[in-house]
Structure formats: C-alpha cells, structure tokens
Amino acid sequence: MTPPFGIPVELFAIFLALALLAGFVGLNGLVLVYLERKVAGHIQRRPGPFEVGPHGLLQPLADALKLVGKQLITPRGADKWLFWTAPIISFAPVFVLFLPIPFGPILTAMELDLGLLLILAFAGINVLALCLAGWSSENKWSLLGAARAVAQSVAYEIPLLLAVLAIAFQYGSLNLSTIVSGQGAWPWQWNIMVQPLAFFIYFVCALAETNRAPFDLPEAESELTAGFHTEYSGMGFGIFFLAEYANMIVVCSVATALFLGGWHGPVASGVWWFLAKVYLLLLVMMWFRWTYPRVRFDQLLNLSWKWLLPLALVNLIVTLVLVKL
Amino acid sequence: MTMFQEIRKAIQGLWSLLVGLKITGHAFFQKQSTVHYPRKTVPNLATYRGHIELVGREDAPGTPKCISCYKCAVGCPSNCISLSCPEDQPSAKTRAQVVPDPLGQDPAFRLTPFKVPPPEGVGAPSKRTPATFHLDYNYCSLCGLCVQNCPVDSLRFSEDVYLAGFTKQEFEYDLLTRLRGQAGNS
Ligand code: SF4
Ligand code: SF4
Numbered sequence: 001m002t003p004p005f006g007i008p009v010e011l012f013a014i015f016l017a018l019a020l021l022a023g024f025v026g027l028n029g030l031v032l033v034y035l036e037r038k039v040a041g042h043i044q045r046r047p048g049p050f051e052v053g054p055h056g057l058l059q060p061l062a063d064a065l066k067l068v069g070k071q072l073i074t075p076r077g078a079d080k081w082l083f084w085t086a087p088i089i090s091f092a093p094v095f096v097l098f099l100p101i102p103f104g105p106i107l108t109a110m111e112l113d114l115g116l117l118l119i120l121a122f123a124g125i126n127v128l129a130l131c132l133a134g135w136s137s138e139n140k141w142s143l144l145g146a147a148r149a150v151a152q153s154v155a156y157e158i159p160l161l162l163a164v165l166a167i168a169f170q171y172g173s174l175n176l177s178t179i180v181s182g183q184g185a186w187p188w189q190w191n192i193m194v195q196p197l198a199f200f201i202y203f204v205c206a207l208a209e210t211n212r213a214p215f216d217l218p219e220a221e222s223e224l225t226a227g228f229h230t231e232y233s234g235m236g237f238g239i240f241f242l243a244e245y246a247n248m249i250v251v252c253s254v255a256t257a258l259f260l261g262g263w264h265g266p267v268a269s270g271v272w273w274f275l276a277k278v279y280l281l282l283l284v285m286m287w288f289r290w291t292y293p294r295v296r297f298d299q300l301l302n303l304s305w306k307w308l309l310p311l312a313l314v315n316l317i318v319t320l321v322l323v324k325l
Numbered sequence: 326m327t328m329f330q331e332i333r334k335a336i337q338g339l340w341s342l343l344v345g346l347k348i349t350g351h352a353f354f355q356k357q358s359t360v361h362y363p364r365k366t367v368p369n370l371a372t373y374r375g376h377i378e379l380v381g382r383e384d385a386p387g388t389p390k391c392i393s394c395y396k397c398a399v400g401c402p403s404n405c406i407s408l409s410c411p412e413d414q415p416s417a418k419t420r421a422q423v424v425p426d427p428l429g430q431d432p433a434f435r436l437t438p439f440k441v442p443p444p445e446g447v448g449a450p451s452k453r454t455p456a457t458f459h460l461d462y463n464y465c466s467l468c469g470l471c472v473q474n475c476p477v478d479s480l481r482f483s484e485d486v487y488l489a490g491f492t493k494q495e496f497e498y499d500l501l502t503r504l505r506g507q508a509g510n511s
Contacts (some may be wrong), residue, residue, distance in 0.1 A: 043349045046359040291349040292342070307335065 021098055029245045032282065033060040039286040070234030075138060078231065082136035087232065087239040090129030093122040094246040101253045102177045104263045104271035116174040119254060120161065123209065126247060127153040130211075130218060133240070134228035145227025148297060149218035152208055155304035156215075160205035162312035163198040166319040167191060167258050176254070180262030185269060190261040197315045199259045201308050203281075206251035208300070210244060213289035217297055252281040367486075375483035376462045376496075377406075377471055379504045387508035389501065390479035393453045397471035397480060403464040406471060408455045455501065462496040 034049070034057065041048025049056030074080055100115025112118055127149055134146020170191075171179050183190050192199045208215040219227035229240045256262055256277040265273035295303070326334075360367060379389040393410035472480045490496060 039353070042353045042357070045352055045355055045357050047357055047361070050361065287346065287349065287353075291345045 021095055025246045028249055029242045030060040032245045036286050040290050043290040067234055067238040073233045075231045077138040079136035082132050086129050086133035087236050090126055090243040091239050093125040096122045097250045100176055102180050103274050113175050115176045130228045137231040139231050141224040142228050142230050145218040145224045155301050156205045156208040159201050159308035159312040162316050163201040166198045166316045169319055169323055176257045180257050183261040185264045185266050192259040201312050210247045210251055212285055214292035214295050252278045255281055370484040373484050373486055374467050375485040377480050378483040379500045380479050380481055381504055381508055387505045389504055390477045391455050392477055393455045396474045400470045400474045403466055405461045405465045408458040410453055411456045458500045460498045460500050463493050
C-alpha cells in the first residue's frame with residue numbers, strides 16, 4: 001500500500017487513533033459535565049443548566065469555549081516548568097489507559113496480555129501530576145491538596161489492587177478481553193455475583209482514586225479552595241478537569257469489564273452494552289457525589305487501612321483457596 | 326469497643342448510606358421546586374425579607390405609625406437608618422446628636438445629617454411623626470433588629486425581590502416618600 005503523502009501507514013494509523021481517542025475523551029467529557037450538572041440539579045430539585053440550547057444541552061460547550069478563551073496565568077513564585085507540565089502529565093496517561101479496554105467483541109485498541117497491569121500502572125501517574133501541580137503552585141492550599149492526594153492514593157491503591165487481583169487469579173489472566181469472554185450474558189453470570197465484596201471494594205477505591213466525592217479531599221472546596229488546581233486558570237484547569245472525567249470513564253470501564261460482563265448483554269451484545277454499563281456506573285458516582293458529605297481525612301485513611309485492606313486481603317485469600325481446590 | 330461492636334457499627338453505617346441514597350434518589354424524580362425565573366415568577370413572597378419599609382397608619386396610610394423614638398436607628402448595627410423629627414427642631418438633630426457614635430468613628434463619615442425642614446402639614450396626626458426617614462440599603466445586613474425593636478410596629482420587610490441597579494444611590498431610600506407612593510397607589 002502506498003502511503004499517502006509519503007507518511008508510513010502505521011504512523012498515520014497511530015495519529016488517527018490518537019485523534020479519535022482525544023475526540024472520544026473530549027466528547028465524553030462534555031456529556032459528563034452536562035450529566036453531572038443535571039443530576040446535581042435534579043437531586044436538589046432544580047432544573048440544572050437550562051438556558052443555553054434546548055434543556056441547556058449546549059451549556060458544556062459554552063463552558064469549554066469560555067475555558068479555552070481564558071488567559072493562562074502563572075502565579076508569581078511558581079515553578080513555571082513544573083507548573084505547566086503538571087496538567088500535561090495528568091492528561092497524557094489517558095491515551096494509554098484506553099488502549100487495552102475491550103469496548104466490544106473486536107473493538108479493543110490493543111489486545112494486551114498485561115492490559116490490566118498497564119491500566120493500573122499508568123493510572124498511578126495521575127497522582128504524580130497532582131503532586132507536581134500542588135508543589136509548583138507556591139500556594140499552601142495547593143500543597144496541602146497535593147499531600148492529601150498522595151496519602152489518599154497510597155492508601156487506596158493497595159485494596160484496589162487486591163480486589164482486582166482476586167478476579168485476575170480467578171481467570172489466571174490479566175487480559176481484559178479474556179476476563180470479559182469468561183462471563184455470560186445475564187447478570188447472574190457476571191463476576192459481581194461471584195465477587196460482590198471485590199466489586200464493592202473496587203468501587204469504593206475507584207471513587208477515592210479518581211478523587212470523587214465523598215473522597216474529594218485533594219480539591220476540597222470548603223477547606224482548600226480548590227486544592228491542587230487552585231492556581232490554574234483557563235485550560236490549565238480544564239485539562240485537569242478533563243483528566244478527572246477521563247479517569248472516571250477508565251475506572252468504570254475496568255469495573256464493567258471485570259465485574260459486569262463487559263460488552264455482553266442479554267440481547268444484542270455489543271459496544272452499546274458496554275457503554276450503557278459504564279454510564280450507569282458513572283451515574284451512580286454522581287449520585288454518590290450529591291448525596292454524601294465529604295469525609296474527614298482521618299476517616300478516609302481509617303476506612304482504607306482498617307476496613308478495605310483487611311477485607312480485600314481476606315477476599316483474596318478465600319478466592320485463592322477456592323481457585324486451588 | 327469489641328470487634329463485634331465495631332462490625333455492627335460499620336453495618337449500621339453502611340445502612341445509613343443506603344438510606345441517604347434513597348432520599349436523594351427520591352428527590353431526583355420529584356417535581357422541581359424552583360421556577361424558570363425570567364419567564365415565571367414565584368407567586369407568594371410572604372416570607373421574603375426585602376429591604377425594610379415603613380408601615381402606614383390605618384386611618385392615614387400615607388403617614389407612618391412611627392413615633393420617632395430612634396430605637397431602630399440606634400439599634401441598627403450597620404447604621405443604615407437615619408431619621409429626623411420636627412419635634413426635635415430647630416437644631417434638626419442628627420443621629421449623632423441623639424446617641425454618641427458607638428464605634429467612635431468620625432460621625433461625618435458614617436452618618437448623614439438631615440437638615441431638611443419638615444414639609445408643612447405632613448405628619449399631622451402626631452407631633453412625633455418623622456420628617457425624614459432614610460435607609461441606606463447598601464449596608465443593611467437584613468438582621469431584622471430594627472423590625473424587632475420598633476415599639477409601634479412601624480417597620481417591616483418589603484417584598485421587593487427584583488432589585489437591580491447600577492449605582493449605590495439607587496439603594497438609598499427615602500422611606501417616607503416610598504410610603505406616600507404606596508398609599509397613593511392603593
Ligand atoms: S435590618 Fe438590621 S441592618 Fe438592616 S436596617 Fe434594620 S437593623 Fe439595620
Ligand atoms: S423604632 Fe419604630 S417608632 Fe421608633 S423611630 Fe424606628 S420606626 Fe419609628
């Protein structure tokens with residue numbers, strides 16, 4: 001095949017894939033912002049965004065344009081280089097995170113035997129970005145937010161890994177497609193029936209890892225103004241925001257693949273089932289956010305070290321014994 | 326606490342989380358309790374606390390019940406109210422002369438002296454009807470102390486919700502003129 005304009009086909013394909021992925025993340029970001037505000041509104045018995053477009057549908061677009069148009073301000077005394085690399089570091093892993101996710105029977109960007117490991121490894125980079133952002137801002141609130149982000153991430157990564165590991169041992173594989181194809185179409189054939197505790201632990205940890213309420217301590221508005229992203233204006237903040245939503249989609253996708261049967265559905269299995277389950281989980285996350293007050297930091301750490309970690313360990317050991325039997 | 330008590334507490338806690346979800350989930354599907362403002366407005370403003378206004382007498386709605394006791398002006402923590410009474414003439418007492426400024430700041434800066442003589446014939450029913458009654462709403466904290474303190478119930482919160490303006494002066498009210506206008510309209 002002759003490459004168009006002398007560009008190698010592989011390179012062309014990679015750029016196309018990256019552009020599609022960026023489009024997917026951006027589009028989902030817009031949809032999620034809209035959903036989040038609508039859910040918040042309805043839970044508080046008000047309409048949410050309503051004025052821009054029919055039922056406020058164009059509101060996230062207007063917000064995005066506003067963010068793009070804003071001036072980028074670097075605070076005096078900030079470490080300029082770190083300050084502006086932090087949002088990029090926060091968003092860059094997103095491109096890798098989506099690669100091994102099996103959206104449909106053939107719709108997987110890259111079949112990887114270590115797909116799950118890849119996701120877990122790259123998901124950890126986000127906290128580095130938060131840490132850098134908080135550190136380089138020269139703002140005490142940002143720094144406190146960064147410190148919280150790190151402590152929280154360390155505390156919740158372990159039970160999360162242990163919960164995921166139980167599933168991985170059960171299938172003897174870290175390939176998400178293998179795990180999905182091991183589950184059936186009906187809800188009682190999904191892993192959530194076999195591993196409800198692991199799902200519970202995974203979901204709680206996922207909330208904490210994505211800094212979602214009630215675990216949104218790194219950006220606790222009431223105490224830290226906006227935590228690590230206090231000093232970011234315009235798209236600096238916008239990228240953090242987008243990365244947060246992208247990470248939410250990733251953790252929900254992984255939960256769907258691991259526990260909810262992936263793209264399997266009772267009728268017409270396919271990518272729509274996957275997306276429907278992901279969005280269901282995202283809606284639950286939003287529901288949590290507008291229901292629960294933020295926990296205190298000691299409560300947050302206690303929950304992880306005293307409850308989730310032992311439970312995850314017990315769950316893993318029981319799974320191991322049962323798998324061996 | 327023993328381990329079992331801890332576990333029981335945790336399960337109770339989890340249960341309460343579910344109850345919380347039930348409440349917000351229920352609210353999600355309920356009718357909205359806000360209105361789309363510019364197209365619709367709230368019909369009943371009875372509980373709304375607007376800026377304060379004077380209450381007219383039953384027999385003469387254009388004249389306030391006020392007996393110029395200065396209690397509201399003295400009690401206002403933000404020094405919003407200034408009034409004068411013809412009985413206190415000819416010196417046209419300012420609030421600063423009635424009570425020393427509690428904060429000891431420059432009275433000229435914080436208080437507006439009123440030297441306007443009362444119009445003839447106005448406030449006939451009582452000698453102590455105020456000649457001027459001004460409110461600087463810019464500083465009002467809507468604490469309600471003036472309404473509570475008035476011995477003759479001559480003050481109340483208005484229902485002026487749709488307030489907007491470009492200058493500070495638009496929020497300095499001559500409450501007597503306002504009352505006369507209201508009485509004329511009704
Ligand atoms: S409501 Fe309070 S602040 Fe406002 S005028 Fe009355 S006493 Fe002053
Ligand atoms: S407290 Fe009542 S009666 Fe006394 S001056 Fe104020 S409005 Fe008039």
